[in-house]
Amino acid sequence: MRDEVYCGPGSGKGTQCEKVVAKYGYTHLSSGDLLRAEVASGSERGKQLQAIMQKGELVPLDTVLDMIKDAMIAKADVSKGYLIDGYPREVKQGEEFEKKIGAPSLLLYIDAKSETMVSRLMKRGETSGRADDNEETIKKRLDLYYKATEPVIAFYEGRGIVRKINSELAVDDVFAEVSKAIDALK
Ligand SMILES: Nc1ncnc2c1ncn2[C@@H]1O[C@H](COP(=O)(O)OP(=O)(O)O)[C@@H](O)[C@H]1O
Numbered sequence: 001m002r003d004e005v006y007c008g009p010g011s012g013k014g015t016q017c018e019k020v021v022a023k024y025g026y027t028h029l030s031s032g033d034l035l036r037a038e039v040a041s042g043s044e045r046g047k048q049l050q051a052i053m054q055k056g057e058l059v060p061l062d063t064v065l066d067m068i069k070d071a072m073i074a075k076a077d078v079s080k081g082y083l084i085d086g087y088p089r090e091v092k093q094g095e096e097f098e099k100k101i102g103a104p105s106l107l108l109y110i111d112a113k114s115e116t117m118v119s120r121l122m123k124r125g126e127t128s129g130r131a132d133d134n135e136e137t138i139k140k141r142l143d144l145y146y147k148a149t150e151p152v153i154a155f156y157e158g159r160g161i162v163r164k165i166n167s168e169l170a171v172d173d174v175f176a177e178v179s180k181a182i183d184a185l186k
């Protein structure tokens with residue numbers, strides 16, 4: 001089993017994941033997409049999640065881990081490996097993932113400057129319809145990213161599985177670096 005994990009709002013995780021799926025055929029699981037699907041279902045739980053996401057905060061750990069675990073199980077028979085996007089967003093999430101699921105084999109750290117992330121998210125907000133792609137929420141998400149999510153990288157660095165990718169480059173150039181990191185696993 002192979003798990004790959006990513007970081008940073010607006011850094012280009014989703015964009016790179018799409019390209020990884022096309023080239024390597026991994027199962028892409030985005031915690032944000034799973035949560036937005038729950039919101040779109042109109043369920044009571046979805047309404048609670050929407051309120052949290054709109055504020056730029058993290059949803060409860062158990063909710064998101066259960067969703068990822070269920071989605072992984074649903075694809076277990078056909079999956080060539082999992083590409084997990086947007087998780088873990090805090091060290092505790094990484095610890096719980098290892099207890100309940102397993103250890104990842106690679107962490108792709110998709111790194112962009114904060115100004116780049118803000119401008120990409122503002123631009124995405126022109127068409128995304130996402131409740132969290134607005135100036136106020138973007139600022140909160142970035143603050144939380146530096147406070148809660150960046151320490152996740154240090155957590156995995158000790159294991160030698162972190163590959164830092166410069167995401168300031170054009171999409172295809174970023175992907176060339178991503179491909180190199182994945183190919184090195186083989
Ligand atoms: N390397 C890049 N150069 C320029 N724009 C990019 C690049 N990667 C992503 N984008 C754009 O930035 C925005 C955020 O990318 P996305 O993949 O949704 O990021 P994330 O999933 O990390 O929030 C999107 O509008 C995307 O088209």
Ligand SMILES: Nc1ncnc2c1ncn2[C@H]1C[C@H](O)[C@@H](COP(=O)(O)OP(=O)(O)O)O1
Binds near residue numbers: 056061
């Ligand atoms: N692992 C996780 N733990 C808690 N909340 C999460 C989460 N993954 C996503 N969320 C919630 C809070 C995020 O601000 C929101 C959007 O996540 P996302 O779609 O991964 O954002 P992006 O791709 O722009 O970085 O969903």
Ligand SMILES: [Mg+2]
Binds near residue numbers: 013014030032
């Ligand atoms: Mg995304």
